[in-house]
Amino acid sequence: MSKSILLFVLSLFSIVSVYGGDIRIPAKGGGLYQVVIVDRGSKGAKYDGVTGAIVNTSHGTKIAVRDIDFGNERYGWYNQFMIEYTNPSNCTDAYFDIYIEDTTVPVASIPVEQTEEGEYKETLASLKLNIIGSHAVYIRWRNHSANLKTFGANALVPFASVSLVRTGSLTKYKFNVGDLESLTGKHRLKMVWRKNNATVANVYLDSNNPASVEKVYEEDVHAYGVKGGIKIESSNTIGEIWVSSLTGLRMKEFVSLGTSEYIALPSGFYLLRIIPDNGKTIVCKVLVRD
Known part of the structure; x- marks a missing residue:
């Protein structure tokens, strides 16, 4: 089954990388x-x-x-x-x-x-x-x-390449995907920055049709999929919320001043990004079922 790499990246600046020939x-x-x-x-x-x-x-x-x-x-x-x-x-x-x-x-x-x-x-x-x-x-x-x-x-020959997207700000993340060939087993992942110095925050390896995901607990935040949406519970103010599809389409973006949120979404896998008041970014995958 084919897979994809999803990379969250930060600001991009041009640099030059040199590689040897065979x-x-x-x-x-x-x-x-x-x-x-x-x-x-x-x-x-x-x-x-x-x-x-x-x-x-x-x-x-x-x-x-x-x-x-x-x-x-x-x-x-x-x-x-x-x-x-x-x-x-x-x-x-x-x-x-x-x-x-x-x-x-x-x-x-x-x-x-x-x-x-x-x-x-x-x-x-x-x-x-x-x-x-x-x-x-x-x-x-x-x-x-x-x-x-x-x-x-x-x-070095990459088995996948991901094009980077300029974010325009040191505080904003964007992501893109790259297709992999069929891959099984346990491997070391080498990432080489080519003509950029982007900051990578998260890397995901996913099948095109993922079937399950564990509930996510990150410090005081609990995020999980429920029927028809995503539920977020926090002991503090949740803060900024982004929800995107695995292909990069932004689905929701808003600021929550509460400690609990329900986000209505069609069934499928989503990338959830939360920036609480303490500024520590939380990124996770969530599965929404019918």
Whole structure:
């Protein structure tokens, strides 16, 4: 099921962000990058000039690539490693393990499958941690004897982008959405500001047709959906209230001087924003049922 990211943002000012391009390094090395066979394994791994690949590999073969500049941004320039290989032999639980410097814990493990004779394929894996600065990268063969032809580091590619909207004020929030591909499981979310320095207050990941939501308790405020609307109860004056649809359409906007409010709305999901007298903004999702 497709999903959307909803971002609440603050004022926008132009800045410039720089990203590195993809790196592709042949097995022989060259240019800025030196490739060294550190461990030749049981078969005597070597570079083969005819195929342009490292051949005679085995479990435990290891090479080093020096030096790759991952950039000086907080999350670096790269988030994936790529390998081009051929592996006509049968293999099980086979990987290229990638290490930063000569460490014991890989930062990525690239799966290896059996290929046709002479067939080269590219496969990749994402980094398990953030890397910045220049480092030697070590590649170790695990449970296979694939011939390696190209190694690469791929630049950060977003799986979703959200266009930002100028709010015109440091005290006003607006939001926008961006569509995601199908996504399941638990993941780290990296957000990169591109040509702006907007302040993000809240991020939501929602399906297009959400089915439920918990009641929201935020300090002294209790907000929840009821039949035909939203109920807000507070121990103090509620203050400013905004209600928007998940697509960004503003449905209601008013100031409440009381401690209890009922907002009549059609059934569906809504984003509720409350600014009490103490100035601390509360943002939540609320489901209104028929």
